[in-house]
Amino acid sequence: MKKMVRRILLLTGVLFMFPLVAWAADEAPTIASNADAIKAVQTHADYVWTLVAAALVFFMQAGFAMVEAGFTRAKNAVNIIMKNLMDFSMGSIFYWAIGFGLMFGATTTGWFGTSGFFLSDFTPGGDPWVLAFWMFQVVFAATAATIVSGAMAERTKFVAYLLYSAVLSALIYPIFGSWAWGGLFNGSGWLEGLGFIDFAGSTVVHSIGGWVALAGAIVLGPRIGKYTKDGKARAIPGHNLPLAALGVFILWLGWFGFNPGSTTAASKDIALIFVNTNIAAAAGAILAMITSWIKFKKPEISMSLNGALAGLVAITAPCATVTPLSSVIIGAIAGVLVVLAVLFFDRIKVDDPVGAISVHGVCGAWGTLAAGIFNIGGTSAKIIAVQLIGIGAAFIWAFTTGFILFKLIDATVGIRVSPEEEAEGLDYSEHGARAYPDFQIVSATSAVIGSGGMSKEVWPSILTAPEAH
Amino acid sequence: MKKMVRRILLLTGVLFMFPLVAWAADEAPTIASNADAIKAVQTHADYVWTLVAAALVFFMQAGFAMVEAGFTRAKNAVNIIMKNLMDFSMGSIFYWAIGFGLMFGATTTGWFGTSGFFLSDFTPGGDPWVLAFWMFQVVFAATAATIVSGAMAERTKFVAYLLYSAVLSALIYPIFGSWAWGGLFNGSGWLEGLGFIDFAGSTVVHSIGGWVALAGAIVLGPRIGKYTKDGKARAIPGHNLPLAALGVFILWLGWFGFNPGSTTAASKDIALIFVNTNIAAAAGAILAMITSWIKFKKPEISMSLNGALAGLVAITAPCATVTPLSSVIIGAIAGVLVVLAVLFFDRIKVDDPVGAISVHGVCGAWGTLAAGIFNIGGTSAKIIAVQLIGIGAAFIWAFTTGFILFKLIDATVGIRVSPEEEAEGLDYSEHGARAYPDFQIVSATSAVIGSGGMSKEVWPSILTAPEAH
Amino acid sequence: MKKMVRRILLLTGVLFMFPLVAWAADEAPTIASNADAIKAVQTHADYVWTLVAAALVFFMQAGFAMVEAGFTRAKNAVNIIMKNLMDFSMGSIFYWAIGFGLMFGATTTGWFGTSGFFLSDFTPGGDPWVLAFWMFQVVFAATAATIVSGAMAERTKFVAYLLYSAVLSALIYPIFGSWAWGGLFNGSGWLEGLGFIDFAGSTVVHSIGGWVALAGAIVLGPRIGKYTKDGKARAIPGHNLPLAALGVFILWLGWFGFNPGSTTAASKDIALIFVNTNIAAAAGAILAMITSWIKFKKPEISMSLNGALAGLVAITAPCATVTPLSSVIIGAIAGVLVVLAVLFFDRIKVDDPVGAISVHGVCGAWGTLAAGIFNIGGTSAKIIAVQLIGIGAAFIWAFTTGFILFKLIDATVGIRVSPEEEAEGLDYSEHGARAYPDFQIVSATSAVIGSGGMSKEVWPSILTAPEAH
Amino acid sequence: MKKIETIIKPIKLEEVKDGLSKIGISGMTVSEVKGFGRQKGHSEIYRGAEYTVDFVPKVKVEVVVDDEMASKAIEVILAQAKTGQIGDGKIFVRSIENAYRIRTGEEGRKAI
Amino acid sequence: MKKIETIIKPIKLEEVKDGLSKIGISGMTVSEVKGFGRQKGHSEIYRGAEYTVDFVPKVKVEVVVDDEMASKAIEVILAQAKTGQIGDGKIFVRSIENAYRIRTGEEGRKAI
Amino acid sequence: MKKIETIIKPIKLEEVKDGLSKIGISGMTVSEVKGFGRQKGHSEIYRGAEYTVDFVPKVKVEVVVDDEMASKAIEVILAQAKTGQIGDGKIFVRSIENAYRIRTGEEGRKAI
Ligand SMILES: Nc1ncnc2c1ncn2[C@@H]1O[C@H](COP(=O)(O)OP(=O)(O)O)[C@@H](O)[C@H]1O
Ligand SMILES: Nc1ncnc2c1ncn2[C@@H]1O[C@H](COP(=O)(O)OP(=O)(O)O)[C@@H](O)[C@H]1O
């Protein structure tokens, strides 16, 4: 492999490359040179681990895309995928230009950073750690962004979504992130100053995403046909459950980067985090299945899949600081909670096609609280209080800014497609495309479901609109 | 990354974290402290590699789910996925509570371990290696469990399957595992005592799964419509071959964790294991394709996909101890074998929708034998004999306990759904769901296939059953 | 983990295993033994990183399979998957037997290597680096092979494709590879001698694949129905866009092995490569979306997906030697370029169903040029000239040999299926199979699309062929 | 007996079904069809090529009724399926000669 | 000529087809339809909302036969498609005026 | 009014549709069906078991026209749908009693 390194040096004609470890110089080793070399090797391992973990977290984008596409209707699958692709693509660019600096730049106020925009902390020949760290952080930012996509599915204008996505990656997520995690780099936030525990982001990533999703779902209103005239929630079944299940497995895999990767160091600590992550997810899936079985008489698949994700979200904050037994309990509670939360939001007419608010918002809050309660080093009223402050701050910040943002978008470009476009499907109306042109799509049952009939109140304009069918 | 570590220490309020490597103390390094630091870095690399490998093996769950769903009918896809999700979820919990202790706990008899239940070998502040090791082992246990799922697809009661899955993860797999691998941790088994070679589990994982699958398929009997009145096997085509192919690629990827990860150490040995794993799979796929081409006049896809898996299963035992050339031969033979085995089991009326018995049972046995025959250090009658003992022990243990287990389940909760439920599909009857509600499903051809007509003998009760359609 | 290593040693009865690091011997450490141990640990990290990266690149095969299947019609999905499976399987065998030796063997001429066939550079007990290196290289070779598959989709005889695939892996790719990369092992090629920069293969892998694909598409001619009587290109929509999107996410993930893995060493360098890879892909996706939006009035999904891949291909050569800002520019230009190139090839009647020529050929060339232009160490006319020589050499070599190869195949076994087989779909005609037997396929719209009618000129023989429907 | 074959917009299926149920028509057969008529299909884009999808998804409802029932049924369908927009669809009526219920072998009016 | 249009359970298609073949009917056209009748659909659950799928999958078999053949065909269908359970389906018979074989342009009885 | 029901090869749909449009027939309804007839299905293989897919994909085109238009329409279909190969399909003609346009309530000839 040395040849490859040499090649780079030769070809680029410069020696900007990061100092090679001592032995490459073929000088006689000393105790001091050995010590330096050891540090260098450990650093290499840290880089490899952090970046492999980042790759796994990146792959969660595919997981979200598949879960969201699978849990919604065939006529909106292209739109879902475009949103996910652009979430990550635009998120990468905006987080590079703005977000990272706000989140991890030096700060005097503790409210946001003001340095490091456009990765300016990196200079060729300088320490590239900022690059590895940025890579790990950008995939987190994109995760927060993509959570919202599911809750706003099947009715949001594409251009409105792009605007939201840019603002989330550039402002909403990074500013909150600076409060809790700024100190991991050049920043220093007020929440971490209080001792807030959120190891890998139950609150910072998931609840922030979840509460912005809540704001989005409220501003948008429910999908046409989601509620009967008398206000009962109706099922709008997801069109491809095997794909959704694949998405959940991919997300579970990605979480093995998300949680243990948050050490950003190759250390023994990752073993406990792996075990806790896995076992909480397992408990979440089982308990969600049991809860659905009790409530609906049958073990329901979409709830069971949500349950696994609920366990994963919940263990994200406490994964490094609880025992495996605690993790089982935390995951199990999340599994019950997610089913109840989905039913609750359905009842209060917040239409969240994939359960994003319940999984990420609610279980993110639960996990953050659990990190205080089950803390391996013991808990206290103060620890719990700080956790609650963090949970509350996240809700207020994310819901409020999200709500304002969506209202602004609505007032300018408009946030929701027309009822005709919604009936036709966003794939055609927004992208001129179809996800499955070779398959016979069941227009009858996907347009109207259940025996309640399409309520005239819910869907008035369609009756007088041109060309609606 | 040091900041993150520091943060954990501060936030949890305890110093239970695993001792940091020497240099962190900023003391002047010595030869001894350097030597310790080197060991620590190597250990970190071991953890990273073992756990990344575990993540890859975890992902095999997605592979199995996609292969099994793709190779069966659309009306059972939700059920398949629920089984796979619960396999892993319940497996994680049962292996944590019971299985790991039986497999790797201290033993006096050599028949099973009796310590380390509920991960009791781990104490906060102590050596976390048991956690990394458990994480790697739990994904193996779940693999064994999920193998059976495919062979029992499309006709097994969900609750019966859950019972089976718990017993396999808690008892059947771990007890055999303790015979061959107990010595990797605190145990010591009689088979490893004899010198049995099964590096990554051709027998311990795959054959065990395969032979339990055989017992399951026998106890269940064939799917309705699988055999004509005159006993000829009929095709029941899998509903989504691209998904099945994706599953095979995912499994192949996962095997790069399964086999080389079984070193549980970052070492140069993994290079040979990678190469052998890859090249055996390639040879398996090619030879299965050629065999199918010769026998059926066309290169058949499901056999070719099975062939890749056959090569992977076969190389699992010998992957660390044979040359690449031997691996090509081992994989090639597995590729032929799997086609013949599928046809054989079809002929003797063991209905295995995905070929699990042939791939995992038969090729697992072949691979274990091959580990003796192609041993890089030379072979001998004794080596072969020990391999045969291991192969035989696996068959007797897994088939017998599996058979008894399935008979017990049948006698209590019942193992098979009713013919009406089977005709309707398990998605609806067991889960009240449909996998693809937006697609027009071809009920005509998926209900009756081929020109033979639905035999009255095979399917008598449907004629008098209420509501069958 | 030591137990496992010990186990191998005991079981195989030989001590061929690679020397363990010094401390295992329990002797008192010295400065020299420490220095050796450090080197050993670094080497272990190099192996782990290189092989994990190889696993990621392997997974790109799944990505290609999904993209190609998703972008083509349902009736050819089985064929696509068989081609991808066999690409990699046969590629592995042929690259082992022949290709690697030609590419990295010792050479006297600088035109190709002549040693190391059948991995003969590896001897049990010797340095296994050749194995790790081979593993990383074989997945590159298979990538080049599989690129061509997409451009030749939906009309190529399976047996013809197998022949092509063998020759590409055994000859076309390795010989060019030896010119640019031979020096990474035992070889030494004329292009690298000139100072040609292609860090991870924009030219060596992607352009080579792309230009062979161009030759293939030309020799084959367009699919029936692709052009109207008056020569206008018609849309033949891909049948499963969610699957195609999954494929793109998988490819993006795989590129985190492809580019940073090309260090084949665990070093700090990989951080910059990760960041550049990611940010170029993001820019490519965004700009392709914008370009499609401007040109077609709607943000088009297949172009956006191609845009991400275009960014990835373009950054492959310069990923280690440009700044993140340059990467954004390189990716953005690739995103525009790919849309224009797709339209261009459509106009000149080169029918490339998935855009392989535009993505890999054109953007590979662009990326190679960009490596010269944006070189972090400064650029010069000479650098640019060498890059252009490399780009030109790749085109001439790949297009010419590809063209001759396909013409030879056509003259012998025939390269294209009959019009009837093409109309029926290759799944049935070549494999006797169907990808989705449980789904109602829309034969009407997938057979004839658009309002132009099926031109009699384009499709004359179908009218007189027996059994065509 | 009359067979009433109706082509409607998919979104109106529910209302038509409910309307017919209300007047005592308890059986019908429905299928997915594609319509071509005054209501035009739309244009889609794929990789830069715009193409027209000529056909519009429609649902066909077939119901066989007694002669007396026919005009009532037609009235209901006309009322329920109407949006007033182009593409609302058609009703075609014709008499059929006989009907059988397979389960019982009953014939004629009793069969429907 | 008569057109016999039959709605049956999907599982009975094979037997009906074989039965008709045996009496010399060599052509038919089959399609997937959804039935609504005495046999009720079932309830499914999705994310906690139970919903009724009103329609039951059925297969429609259309066969055009000579007048003489008609009663024999009906007999066969009645026998083959019967399970005795609700939802077995219907047979509707009507005369048609003419038939053509596209391949040859033949008309009337020779066309079928 | 006549209803012309045609079973054709899927590949011929475009030409039939264009042919009918040209003679002024502006509406039709199309569906996917499976045909059984002289043209045999084919054998597929799955995991070693060869099985015959008896049915061949066909497209059914239904068009309702004035009596005068009928023979012209049949002529066009016969011309456009023909390949001369087995399996080209059939045309079945029958009269219907009435037609309605749902949008307007128009009846009879005006409705089509
Ligand atoms: N002559 C016809 N024969 C058969 N079906 C027809 C005919 N004309 C129209 N249809 C069906 O009716 C549907 C609606 O017709 P269209 O002309 O679009 O609108 P409208 O019903 O408002 O006049 C068409 O999509 C087609 O399915
Ligand atoms: N009046 C009708 N017109 C058209 N189709 C009908 C009618 N009544 C029943 N059908 C069809 O026949 C099928 C079976 O009818 P159903 O009432 O369920 O049971 P049965 O045939 O045993 O009386 C229905 O699913 C439907 O497709």
Ligand SMILES: Nc1ncnc2c1ncn2[C@@H]1O[C@H](COP(=O)(O)OP(=O)(O)O)[C@@H](O)[C@H]1O
């Ligand atoms: N008696 C029939 N009743 C209804 N449909 C028929 C009948 N005979 C043939 N068909 C339909 O016509 C199609 C073509 O018939 P076939 O016998 O294969 O060839 P040809 O039209 O050349 O005689 C069949 O696939 C079927 O859909």
